[in-house]
Amino acid sequence: xxxxxxxxxxxxxxxxxxxxxxxxxxxxxxxxxxxxxxxxxxxxxxxxxxxxxxxxxxxxxxxxxxxxxxxxxxxxxxxxxxxxxxxxxxxxxxxxxxxxxxxxxxxxxxxxxxxxxxxxxxxxxxxxxxxxxxxxxxxxxxxxxxxxxxxxxxxxxxxxxxxxxxxxxxxxxxxxxxxxxxxxxxxxxxxxxxxxxxxxxxxxxxxxxxxxxxxxxxxx
Amino acid sequence: xxxxxxxxxxxxxxxxxxxxxxxxxxxxxxxxxxxxxxxxxxxxxxxxxxxxxxxxxxxxxxxxxxxxxxxxxxxxxxxxxxxxxxxxxxxxxxxxxxxxxxxxxxxxxxxxxxxxxxxxxxxxxxxxxxxxxxxxxxxxxxxxxxxxxxxxxxxxxxxxxxxxxxxxxxxxxxxxxxxxxxxxxxxxxxxxxxxxxxxxxxxxxxxxxxxxxxxxxxxx
DNA sequence: ATTTAAAGTTAGTCTAATCTAAAAATACCT
DNA sequence: AGGTATTTTTAGATTAGACTAACTTTAAAT
Numbered sequence: 001x002x003x004x005x006x007x008x009x010x011x012x013x014x015x016x017x018x019x020x021x022x023x024x025x026x027x028x029x030x031x032x033x034x035x036x037x038x039x040x041x042x043x044x045x046x047x048x049x050x051x052x053x054x055x056x057x058x059x060x061x062x063x064x065x066x067x068x069x070x071x072x073x074x075x076x077x078x079x080x081x082x083x084x085x086x087x088x089x090x091x092x093x094x095x096x097x098x099x100x101x102x103x104x105x106x107x108x109x110x111x112x113x114x115x116x117x118x119x120x121x122x123x124x125x126x127x128x129x130x131x132x133x134x135x136x137x138x139x140x141x142x143x144x145x146x147x148x149x150x151x152x153x154x155x156x157x158x159x160x161x162x163x164x165x166x167x168x169x170x171x172x173x174x175x176x177x178x179x180x181x182x183x184x185x186x187x188x189x190x191x192x193x194x195x196x197x198x199x200x201x202x203x204x205x206x207x208x209x210x211x212x213x214x215x216x217x218x219x220x
Numbered sequence: 221x222x223x224x225x226x227x228x229x230x231x232x233x234x235x236x237x238x239x240x241x242x243x244x245x246x247x248x249x250x251x252x253x254x255x256x257x258x259x260x261x262x263x264x265x266x267x268x269x270x271x272x273x274x275x276x277x278x279x280x281x282x283x284x285x286x287x288x289x290x291x292x293x294x295x296x297x298x299x300x301x302x303x304x305x306x307x308x309x310x311x312x313x314x315x316x317x318x319x320x321x322x323x324x325x326x327x328x329x330x331x332x333x334x335x336x337x338x339x340x341x342x343x344x345x346x347x348x349x350x351x352x353x354x355x356x357x358x359x360x361x362x363x364x365x366x367x368x369x370x371x372x373x374x375x376x377x378x379x380x381x382x383x384x385x386x387x388x389x390x391x392x393x394x395x396x397x398x399x400x401x402x403x404x405x406x407x408x409x410x411x412x413x414x415x416x417x418x419x420x421x422x423x424x425x426x427x428x429x430x431x432x433x434x435x436x437x438x439x440x
Numbered sequence: 441a442t443t444t445a446a447a448g449t450t451a452g453t454c455t456a457a458t459c460t461a462a463a464a465a466t467a468c469c470t
Numbered sequence: 471a472g473g474t475a476t477t478t479t480t481a482g483a484t485t486a487g488a489c490t491a492a493c494t495t496t497a498a499a500t
Contacts, residue, residue: 006487027448040488042449047486059448059495090335100329107323115310226457247478260458262479267456279465279478 001051005106008075009034010044011053014064015072024061073137078113079105080126080133085116087127094127094178095169129160129179129216147183147195147207147215154185156217163214175205182220221271225326228295229254230264231273234284235292244281293357298333299325300346300353305336307347314347314398315389349380349399349436367403367415367427367435374405376437383434395425402440 003011013033017025027045031038049056053068064072082104083097092100114135117123124140125131131139144159158181161169172178177199186196186204193209207215223231233253237245247265251258269276273288284292302324303317312320334355337343344360345351351359364379378401381389392398397419406416406424413429427435 004486028446036487037489038448039450039490043487086332090332090339092331092335096331100327100332103327103329104324107320107327109320109323111312111316112306112310112320115312119310224456248476256457257459258478259460259480263457 002108003051003053003071007044007048007051007053008071008106010041010048011064011068011072012075012079014054014062015069015076018063024063026061030062070137073133074113075105077133077135077137078107080130081113081116081120081123083126083128084120084123084132088120088123093169093173095164095166095173097127098164125160127179128164129158142218144216144218147212147217148193148209150183150185150195150217150219152185152187155182155220156185157182157220158215158217160216161214162216168214171211175199176203183217222328223271223273223291227264227268227271227273228291228326230261230268231284231288231292232295232299234274234282235289235296238283244283246281250282290357293353294333295325297353297355297357298327300350301333301336301340301343303346303348304340304343304352308340308343313389313393315384315386315393317347318384345380347399348384349378362438364436364438367405367432367437368413368429370403370405370415370437370439372405372407375402375440376405377402377440378435378437380436381434382436388434391431395419396423403437 010030013030014025017029017033021029027038027041030045031041034041045054045056045062048054048068049062052065053071054062054064056062079101082101086092086097086100087094117135122134123132125142131142133139142159146162147156150156158177158179160179161172182200184198184201186198188195193212195207195212196204197207198204230250233250234245237249237253241249247258247261250265251261254261265274265276265282268274268288269282272285273291274282274284276282299321302321306312306317306320307314337355342354343352345362351362353359362379366382367376370376378397378399380399381392402420404418404421406418408415413432415427415432416424417427418424
């Protein structure tokens, strides 16, 4: 079935909310995520349910059907592949790629996305470190943890970020932190859960709990 | 001002019709070009006139304003740059690029199109030989003529095609004709204006008047 | 167990873009 | 010039996607 861009966006929202909260998505949560009024969400949920894309029961919340999940995964695949294209081929910085990919992801052509995938050499992760589903919808799993869970003395490398907001990514740019940057944990400050970190074996910085929580790393 | 994809498509249609027929575009012509009912065109013309994109006077026909022309040119720029990307980077054949570029051209980002332009090395012509306007909207002009105007004995090279329909381009593929192919005109048949042509100095073929009219060449 | 608050749904309206049917304007033909 | 054909516009409806305001259901709190 042919989906509109709007329908696709709702599916993606439901997918992401379910992933984040590990339960069915509520009307209000979807409304906040998409940026519409709850009443508009109710309307759309009825239409999506009619197309067998979601399981919807009034006043309960919604989950994706197998079919709806497949559509959402393919949309995420397109989004992340375009992000890789924008960053690695057109040299956009990681904070700029999201908004443009939001538009590119809705271009409908199976052939296009598969050729793009090949052109980019089948990347497994996007510029924020998020995994890119392959043509079969399979994500690559990876051992990673929040920087918050590392301990003094640990050496780790940055694999991804849980937050894509421009201002946050620019904050990291200012600290010269990007994917692949190495950290040595110097100290953990119990009173506010901040950390003293040595970046790239050269600069010592203080990172707040909030920032540490966002950074995804693995030990080296 | 922010234009919808539909509005952009109307501007492009008006631009192309004016170019083809060298006069203002009529409601019916636009309707046929876009594939909608004439009544829908009238509605849209009113909206476009309200936005200062076209000069519209009831029952007369329309022309683009300077502003509307600039928008149309930028749309054509985006379309043709994406066609080059699809053909030269993703290895799509020339008959496949048009439909996908129809969607990609509506992605709104000045930065995107300019970076794409640079990535492709500022191409001057698309995969069908049509000129690509630069960031200032300027087209590259080129000496070219219809194959119909060549004479027996002339040697020419194919620079472009005036017709983009899939079936026609596939017909050329079947004859092993592509941009850059060289022709020697062997004979001109007055009774039906067909031509006997030697392709790439190896294969002799008969090309109908209609086909010759479409092929754009220059002497070598 | 009521009351109150929060979340979700219904009803009615709006805009963009389309349609069909009918009316009006223009063009064409002898 | 008058009549017919063609083109264009108007009028009224439709669909997707959104809104606000009002109502209903569920959850939370005393």
